[in-house]
Amino acid sequence: MFFLYQVIIGLIFLTCFPFLLIAVLVTGKHRRGLSERLGFVSLSQSRKPITSRIWIHAASIGEVNAARIIIKHLVNLVPNVSFVVTTMTIHGRDYGREKLGEDIPCFLAPLDIPLIVDWFIHVLNPDAYVCLETELWPITIGKTKRSGAATVLLNGRISDKSVSGYQRFRFIFKSVLRDFDEIGAISNVDLERFVLLGAKPEAISVTGNIKYDAMLPVDHQAIRNNYCDLLQINEETDVFIAGSTHDPEETLLLPIYQKMSEKYNQLWFIAPRHIDRLEQIEKMLNGSGVEYDLLSSCKGGTTRKYSLVLVDTFGDLADLYSVASFVFIGGSFTDYGGHNLMEAAVWGNVLFFGPNIQDFQEAADALLEEGGGVCIQSPGELEELLDNFSADRSLLHEASNKAGKTARKQQNAGVRQAELVIRNL
Numbered sequence: 001m002f003f004l005y006q007v008i009i010g011l012i013f014l015t016c017f018p019f020l021l022i023a024v025l026v027t028g029k030h031r032r033g034l035s036e037r038l039g040f041v042s043l044s045q046s047r048k049p050i051t052s053r054i055w056i057h058a059a060s061i062g063e064v065n066a067a068r069i070i071i072k073h074l075v076n077l078v079p080n081v082s083f084v085v086t087t088m089t090i091h092g093r094d095y096g097r098e099k100l101g102e103d104i105p106c107f108l109a110p111l112d113i114p115l116i117v118d119w120f121i122h123v124l125n126p127d128a129y130v131c132l133e134t135e136l137w138p139i140t141i142g143k144t145k146r147s148g149a150a151t152v153l154l155n156g157r158i159s160d161k162s163v164s165g166y167q168r169f170r171f172i173f174k175s176v177l178r179d180f181d182e183i184g185a186i187s188n189v190d191l192e193r194f195v196l197l198g199a200k201p202e203a204i205s206v207t208g209n210i211k212y213d214a215m216l217p218v219d220h221q222a223i224r225n226n227y228c229d230l231l232q233i234n235e236e237t238d239v240f241i242a243g244s245t246h247d248p249e250e251t252l253l254l255p256i257y258q259k260m261s262e263k264y265n266q267l268w269f270i271a272p273r274h275i276d277r278l279e280q281i282e283k284m285l286n287g288s289g290v291e292y293d294l295l296s297s298c299k300g301g302t303t304r305k306y307s308l309v310l311v312d313t314f315g316d317l318a319d320l321y322s323v324a325s326f327v328f329i330g331g332s333f334t335d336y337g338g339h340n341l342m343e344a345a346v347w348g349n350v351l352f353f354g355p356n357i358q359d360f361q362e363a364a365d366a367l368l369e370e371g372g373g374v375c376i377q378s379p380g381e382l383e384e385l386l387d388n389f390s391a392d393r394s395l396l397h398e399a400s401n402k403a404g405k406t407a408r409k410q411q412n413a414g415v416r417q418a419e420l421v422i423r424n425l
Helices: 002-027 061-077 090-100 114-124 138-146 160-168 170-178 188-196 220-231 249-264 275-287 295-299 317-323 358-370 379-391 393-409 413-424
Strands: 052-058 081-087 106-108 128-132 150-156 182-185 204-206 239-245 267-272 308-310 326-329 350-353 373-375
Touching (some): 002 138, 052 061, 061 081, 061 090, 081 090, 090 106, 114 138, 138 170, 150 413, 160 170, 160 188, 182 188, 188 204, 220 295, 239 249, 239 317, 249 275, 275 308, 295 308, 326 379, 358 373, 373 393
Parallel strands (some): 052 081, 052 128, 239 267, 239 326, 326 350
């Protein structure tokens, strides 16, 4: 089955490649990083002896942050280990290069095509392949396994939305999942779904969600002070951050911003999940007569003028939560399934989220149980809660402390997952 799959994919690629290459050269789309997609990468000679090389594959920025946690634990547990990180997106790669440092190369992942993957594996010569989340690329995983490297899936999850799609192609994904030496699933529900899709039960364990393992940076106070200075935020300023928003959440939140900024002099940040929606959001704000600053302009030296800041930069949101008083997690008023709650909770922020939080249900349940988060059914309910918290500061501080406490309880998934990697080296 694996051989037949390779032949089919290879023939399709060879047939289509000339036309795709012409389209890239003419339109310019996807030209950036094309050589990496085709497997043309090089590794500089290490200045220290290396006993193991671990290839970590991440989808985008969120998974790069998870990779940073894994790397930190592995460095402490394995002597003379080196890392290579690949991402699916340009933004993820650029963020990885910024955050991982020059000693850890970060490339775009190669196309899942036989000859391209062969060359990429030849260049990397990995001792282990660590796949974060459920990025199931059959040829990459199969060929890496056959090269003799250990193959491990960490933070494995299969969402409600994707399980039916995987089941339709179970004949492919069963063999892919069985190419993993071990799978670290986020929850028992995910474990059961992996078994349903054909993974070997004895190769799966529940290790928790490394994205909930977020810890405050060592220099967390310096990070907070930097944003306070940059954005003229003082101790009396209440800051509301709408993080990772999707259409139409910005439109739903705008009337609340207009009331709260006037009533309580709140400073608001809107951080869309996808930066390519900025033009749409700016058009909506301009049409409503709302004035705003761009975070990129503030970072470039422009003094903030308005009580609304549109986050148009990559990689700032996780640290920007350091100045928040209230946080709304986007993707939860839509049917997207929500986003990482603990990334904000670890800073000790009370969290609000809509009813569609199923992709992060365990974290939501934990926050609800402790009292550090509130599930809201409508924008009107959010407005009422902001009124209550703004009027009763003790209520705000109590809920914020509970959110931080909940986030700390979720930690140590990184240690368990790092130990799983070591067990398979």
